[in-house]
Amino acid sequence: xxxxxxxxxxxxxxxxxxxxxxxxxxxxxxxxxxxxxxxxxxxxxxxxxxxxxxxxxxxxxxxxxxxxxxxxxxxxxxxxxxxxxxxxxxxxxxxxxxxxxxxxxxxxxxxxxxxxxxxxxxxxxxxxxxxxxxxxxxxxxxxxxxxxxxxxxxxxxxxxxxxxxxxxxxxxxxxxxxxxxxxxxxxxxxxxxxxxxxxxxxxxxxxxxxxxxxxxxxx
Ligand SMILES: [Zn+2]
Numbered sequence: 045x046x047x048x049x050x051x052x053x054x055x056x057x058x059x060x061x062x063x064x065x066x067x068x069x070x071x072x073x074x075x076x077x078x079x080x081x082x083x084x085x086x087x088x089x090x091x092x093x094x095x096x097x098x099x100x101x102x103x104x105x106x107x108x109x110x111x112x113x114x115x116x117x118x119x120x121x122x123x124x125x126x127x128x129x130x131x132x133x134x135x136x137x138x139x140x141x142x143x144x145x146x147x148x149x150x151x152x153x154x155x156x157x158x159x160x161x162x163x164x165x166x167x168x169x170x171x172x173x174x175x176x177x178x179x180x181x182x183x184x185x186x187x188x189x190x191x192x193x194x195x196x197x198x199x200x201x202x203x204x205x206x207x208x209x210x211x212x213x214x215x216x217x218x219x220x221x222x223x224x225x226x227x228x229x230x231x232x233x234x235x236x237x238x239x240x241x242x243x244x245x246x247x248x249x250x251x252x253x254x255x256x257x258x259x260x261x262x263x
Contacts, residue, residue, distance in 0.1 A: 047249040048227040049192050049217035050115065050147055050171045054078060056220075060227055061253065063111050063147070068100050070107055079257075081112040081147050083135055086119045089127040098134060105142060111257050113139040114147025115171055118157050125153075133160050140164055145256050147171050147192075154179065161185060167256045169217055172196070177207040184215070190252065192217035195225055197233050208237045213248045214255075 048055070048062035055062045055078050066080040068091070082104040084091060091097060105113060116135045118128050139146045145167040150157050161168065165186055173180070173191035180191050191211060196204065218230045231249075235242040 045246060045250055046227045046231055047217065047246075047253045048220055049169055049190075049253070050081070050194075050219040050221055051227075052222045053220070056226055057228060061250075062227070065115055065147075066104070066110075068097065068104060070104050070110065079109050079111040081114040082110055083114045083116040083147070084131050085115055086117050086128045086132065086149060087122050089122070089124040089131050092127050092131055098138075101135065102138060105138070105144065112145045112147050112169070113142075114145075114169070115149040116146060117149035118151070118153035119149060120152035128153075129156060129160070132157075136160055136164055139166055145169065154183075158183065169256075171219060172221055173207075174201070174204050175207065176203045177210050180207065180211060180215070190215050190217050190256070192219045193234060194219045194221045194230065195223045197230065197237060198225075200237070205237060208234065213238075213240075213245070214252060216249070217252060218245075218249060 046057060046060045048060055050065060051062050052065050063079045063081050066082050068082060068084055070080050070082055082101060084097060084101065113135055116132055118132055143166055147169045149171060168189040169192050171192045172194050174196045183189050218234055220227050220230060231242055231245055235245050
């Protein structure tokens with residue numbers, strides 16, 4: 045069984061449990077054969093001008109199969125930082141109120157992000173993580189923050205290898221995100237870097253998934 049914590053595609057393997065990113069508008073209930081996350085991505089912060097986007101987010105987050113708010117966050121490489129901050133803040137507050145986990149997209153905006161997450165007590169998944177283990181430690185609020193690794197592990201920097209080899213496995217997820225790589229390949233590569241059996245990784249990812257999402261009823 046392969047938990048794929050963040051993808052933009054439908055599940056590709058029979059034994060894949062995934063959370064598909066649905067932006068603000070999830071598919072109709074009947075079409076959902078997998079879990080989704082909903083949220084306003086920081087790249088599209090200008091959509092805040094769209095009327096009632098908060099209401100749309102709130103409604104979408106209540107539909108069957110919605111497991112998390114995300115991906116949401118801050119990206120310094122994209123414009124509208126003030127709008128990004130505002131959108132992120134609103135969505136973090138909503139997730140806190142609903143007791144939902146969040147999936148974070150963060151690029152070069154660590155301190156702003158820390159500020160907004162200061163009082164957030166629900167699980168946090170830092171998607172596409174490629175930073176140092178020290179950064180993850182800084183962000184490990186309430187001992188509840190997961191680093192999710194994706195395709196960059198095929199071409200990792202030294203600090204990423206160090207992070208993968210030292211991060212506790214109970215704070216890890218794996219993901220395919222927008223890539224076409226199969227989640228199984230990501231597991232294989234991750235297992236190789238850690239020098240651990242793939243079965244051990246896969247079992248722990250299922251336990252992690254259960255610990256974060258198992259309490260939710262998926263209405
Ligand atoms: Zn993504």
